[in-house]
Amino acid sequence: MENIASNLQAVIDRIRTAETRFGREPGSVRLLAVSKTHSPGALRAAVAAGQRDFGENYLQEALSKIAALGSERLIWHYIGPVQSNKTRQLAENFHWLHSLDREKIAHRLSAARPPGLPPLNVCIQVNISNEASKSGVAPTAVADLANIVTELPGLHLRGLMVIPAPGASFDRQRAAFARSRALYDELTGLGLSMDTLSMGMSDDLEAAVAEGSNLVRVGTAIFGQRRA
Ligand SMILES: *Cc1c(COP(=O)(O)O)cnc(C)c1O
Numbered sequence: 001m002e003n004i005a006s007n008l009q010a011v012i013d014r015i016r017t018a019e020t021r022f023g024r025e026p027g028s029v030r031l032l033a034v035s036k037t038h039s040p041g042a043l044r045a046a047v048a049a050g051q052r053d054f055g056e057n058y059l060q061e062a063l064s065k066i067a068a069l070g071s072e073r074l075i076w077h078y079i080g081p082v083q084s085n086k087t088r089q090l091a092e093n094f095h096w097l098h099s100l101d102r103e104k105i106a107h108r109l110s111a112a113r114p115p116g117l118p119p120l121n122v123c124i125q126v127n128i129s130n131e132a133s134k135s136g137v138a139p140t141a142v143a144d145l146a147n148i149v150t151e152l153p154g155l156h157l158r159g160l161m162v163i164p165a166p167g168a169s170f171d172r173q174r175a176a177f178a179r180s181r182a183l184y185d186e187l188t189g190l191g192l193s194m195d196t197l198s199m200g201m202s203d204d205l206e207a208a209v210a211e212g213s214n215l216v217r218v219g220t221a222i223f224g225q226r227r228a
Pocket of ligand 1: 220
């Protein structure tokens with residue numbers, strides 16, 4: 001627990017170093033602390049060290065942490081798989097959702113977003129290295145889903161989220177992130193308004209920053225290993 005503040009600072013230093021090395025504007029990459037499986041106490045240690053954005057993958061676990069840390073002004077991001085019977089609770093309790101991959105879910109989230117809240121910030125999850133994972137939209141299908149999201153009053157399209165297959169080398173990691181960046185540029189070129197490229201984790205954040213990520217999702221390097 002006492003390591004969390006220093007781990008967090010080390011991750012921030014990695015991000016800043018990568019920004020400088022790859023010609024990115026200083027401070028342009030946002031850090032999402034991925035806190036799944038970790039205790040409310042671990043999150044509190046990160047909050048005390050200045051962290052505000054937290055990412056969670058499991059709804060029930062997330063809801064108990066949101067309640068436990070309710071007095072802090074935190075920004076909660078849902079980054080796990082979305083089941084359609086969970087859309088109401090997701091729409092009611094989170095500020096961001098990074099893992100949108102179906103039209104039906106988009107409609108349900110929008111309809112369930114409480115009118116008193118600003119629209120839910122949404123990233124579309126793209127399956128950028130097809131062989132690796134079943135989740136995410138095929139690159140060729142992203143534009144259609146993005147156009148639907150922009151029409152929905154309860155949602156605010158922010159960008160794309162990718163989880164590439166673990167890269168064997170820095171250059172392999174960069175190649176998958178470069179494809180994601182190219183897709184992002186293609187969509188904004190079509191007139192879609194987006195500002196977020198959510199990519200990079202503990203083991204590949206430098207490669208992601210090199211290729212234009214402006215939001216990295218980091219768990220292990222901040223909170224330590226997750227239990228199996
Ligand atoms: C768990 C998770 C992360 C964090 O991964 P680390 O390797 O622990 O940094 C990032 N993004 C998503 C979608 C995750 O599920």
